[in-house]
Amino acid sequence: TSKSNVLRAAMGVAQHHDAVSGTSKQHVANDYAKHKLKSGGRHCKDVISSVITEGSSNLTFCDYMNITLCDFTQNSNRFTAVVYNPLARAVSKYIRIPVDCTPSYIFVVIELVTGARLTTQVRRNRGNANCELVFLAKLPALGYNSFSIEKYKSSATNKRLFTPKGKVVN
Amino acid sequence: SDDITISNEFYSVNFNRNSGLMDSIVNIESGIKIPVHQDMLWYNGSMGNNASKQQSGAYIFRPNSSTPFHCSNDGKVKLSGSNPLVQEVYQKFSDWAYQVVRLYKGIKHIEVEWTVGPIPVKDQWGKEVISRYETNIDSNGYFYTDANGREVLERKKNYRPTWKLNQTEPVAGNYYPVNSRIYIRDAHVQLTVLTDRSQGGSSLSSGALELMVHRRLLGEDSKGVAEPLNETGQFGDGLITRGKHWLLLDTVTSSAKQHRLLGEEAFMSPLVMFGGATPPALV
Numbered sequence: 450t451s452k453s454n455v456l457r458a459a460m461g462v463a464q465h466h467d468a469v470s471g472t473s474k475q476h477v478a479n480d481y482a483k484h485k486l487k488s489g490g491r492h493c494k495d496v497i498s499s500v501i502t503e504g505s506s507n508l509t510f511c512d513y514m515n516i517t518l519c520d521f522t523q524n525s526n527r528f529t530a531v532v533y534n535p536l537a538r539a540v541s542k543y544i545r546i547p548v549d550c551t552p553s554y555i556f557v558v559i560e561l562v563t564g565a566r567l568t569t570q571v572r573r574n575r576g577n578a579n580c581e582l583v584f585l586a587k588l589p590a591l592g593y594n595s596f597s598i599e600k601y602k603s604s605a606t607n608k609r610l611f612t613p614k615g616k617v618v619n
Numbered sequence: 620s621d622d623i624t625i626s627n628e629f630y631s632v633n634f635n636r637n638s639g640l641m642d643s644i645v646n647i648e649s650g651i652k653i654p655v656h657q658d659m660l661w662y663n664g665s666m667g668n669n670a671s672k673q674q675s676g677a678y679i680f681r682p683n684s685s686t687p688f689h690c691s692n693d694g695k696v697k698l699s700g701s702n703p704l705v706q707e708v709y710q711k712f713s714d715w716a717y718q719v720v721r722l723y724k725g726i727k728h729i730e731v732e733w734t735v736g737p738i739p740v741k742d743q744w745g746k747e748v749i750s751r752y753e754t755n756i757d758s759n760g761y762f763y764t765d766a767n768g769r770e771v772l773e774r775k776k777n778y779r780p781t782w783k784l785n786q787t788e789p790v791a792g793n794y795y796p797v798n799s800r801i802y803i804r805d806a807h808v809q810l811t812v813l814t815d816r817s818q819g820g821s822s823l824s825s826g827a828l829e830l831m832v833h834r835r836l837l838g839e840d841s842k843g844v845a846e847p848l849n850e851t852g853q854f855g856d857g858l859i860t861r862g863k864h865w866l867l868l869d870t871v872t873s874s875a876k877q878h879r880l881l882g883e884e885a886f887m888s889p890l891v892m893f894g895g896a897t898p899p900a901l902v
Contacts, residue, residue: 471677471848478850498892506899508892515861521893529894531901535887542889543705543723561898570704583704585725588889595898 452496456489501531501593517547518577524549527599529561534588544586546598547578558584559597567596623696625706627722630729630868634708634720639696641720644729644868651808651868656753659712659733660687662790664745664836670787675745676840677848680791680819680831687749690716715739716748728813728881729866737857738835740849745836750864751829754810758803762822768799768886776822794819794831799882802874803828809874811867813885833860 459481466473468481490512498508508531511519522528534540548556550571558567570583588594622642623634631645641657662682664675675681691713703724710718715737721730731750738746760776776793777786786792797820802811812820812828819831835857836848852858865885867877 471850472842472844474844474846475850497890501892501901502894502899503902506894508894508899510892514891519893525896527896529896529898531892531894531899533890533892535890536883540884540889541725542884543726544889544891546891568703570702572702572705572707585704586889593901595894595901597898 452492455492456486459485459489497533501533511547513577514545514547516577517545517581519547522546522548522598523578527597530596530598531593532586532588532596533593534590536590538590539588541585541587544584544596546582548580548582548600549578550580550600553603554600555603556582557599557601558582559599560587561595561597623708625708625720625722627706627724627726629727630722632708632720632722632729634696634710639710644866646868649870649873651870653754653756653808653810653868655810655868657731657750658753659690659716659718659735659748659750659832661690661738661746661748662687664747664834664838666745666838674838674840675747675836676838676842677836677844678842679840680747680794680834681788681840682747682790685789685823687751690748727867727877729868731864731866732861733832733864734859734861735833736835736859737852737854738833740835740837740857743837745834745838745847745849747831747834747836749829749831751827752810752812752866753824754803754826756803756808756810756826757805758822758825759805760822760825762801762803762820762828764795764797764801764820765799766796768882771800771802774822790821790823793823794821796820797830799886800878801828801830802878804871804874807870809867809869809871811874811878813865813867813878813882815863815885830864832862833858 462485463481469478494510509521511521532544556569556571558569560567567584571580572583573580586594622636625632629647631647632641633643635642641655644655645652663684665681665683667674673679673681695711697709706722708720717734719732733750735748762774763771764774765771774795778784796817797814798817800811800813801820802809803822820829822828834848839847850858865881867874869877
């Protein structure tokens with residue numbers, strides 16, 4: 450509660466003062482955005498991570514995926530994506546993850562619950578990462594789905610089956 | 620030499636080969652095909668005139684002319700190629716205005732991701748950038764905007780429902796808050812634009828709607844801040860903003876359900892997190 454209150458308080462200040470819309474002096478807007486809201490967001494990420502993993506792991510959040518920037522995914526050959534759906538109904542959403550790719554590598558995405566390999570598309574772009582990995586995530590109501598993502602040399606991929614490691618939790 | 624077209628199961632979007640601009644949308648299911656001309660333009664922020672000293676600023680939108688300028692007369696367009704999941708068209712209006720139009724496989728809307736900035740102001744002209752959609756929908760001065768994502772209110776150009784309006788600002792006087800969606804319609808067809816953030820929007824002529832996506836001003840509107848709306852950003856040359864519009868073109872009767880469901884998904888979009896190579900133990 451104390452951690453999520455940091456963002457609650459920051460949002461209260463921001464809404465009361467019409468923050469970050471040009472209706473304050475610039476140094477005040479900077480304080481709203483850089484210190485109060487960003488700090489509140491950081492604390493809430495800790496809350497979400499500890500709730501979803503019961504404190505056993507630290508999940509990484511990437512705030513700049515809209516400009517195709519995520520150090521974690523760009524510098525990992527194998528990682529897990531956890532996608533949470535806050536809606537009270539199931540949805541299917543395309544997920545776009547910044548990755549660095551070369552022509553000799555491909556990405557394999559496995560839905561961990563079913564073990565199904567998903568159709569993916571790697572598109573080149575002019576963002577910070579040179580590629581974006583796109584796939585369709587089927588998400589349950591008020592719940593999450595998780596995906597194992599691995600970068601393979603394209604020649605080796607055809608010869609072996611991908612087996613996810615770790616405990617699969619439905 | 621040909622027009623560029625992207626399509627999925629639900630929509631087909633055509634881009635003019637000469638201008639590179641969107642020029643028609645087809646809803647494949649309902650068989651609706653209408654011209655939709657989309658462009659990015661900017662109003663010059665007023666520094667005050669003989670009629671009023673009021674300048675355009677954070678609180679006040681006041682262009683000095685009803686006619687906006689084009690962001691570019693030399694737009695460039697690029698198709699990303701045939702792909703299994705997403706079809707994309709890249710549009711470059713100018714060095715500071717870009718756009719990507721996307722159609723995802725199995726998804727029943729058109730995604731327009733706009734990127735605007737840093738807005739140049741070396742010419743000493745404050746700029747208020749809009750995205751404008753022009754269609755042949757016979758909307759007759761009526762358009763609809765939401766109020767905090769809840770009730771959608773009918774707006775009528777140069778009209779207020781509870782008093783006799785003396786309209787002195789032909790553009791700004793018809794702008795309304797758009798928190799999540801704006802639409803125009805006639806008896807049969809409705810064009811809905813959902814936004815990912817609050818913006819100003821209007822319909823200044825029949826069949827047209829526009830949304831203000833970014834602004835950078837050199838004047839001060841004298842509402843207490845005593846600074847112009849001129850954020851210079853990390854590198855001192857202005858902010859770059861990126862956002863999305865989601866378009867729905869369908870019959871009037873089926874549009875309401877679609878924009879309500881899509882609005883929910885936009886407001887409560889999925890949260891993406893990452894763990895290491897070994898999947899984290901999730902509860």
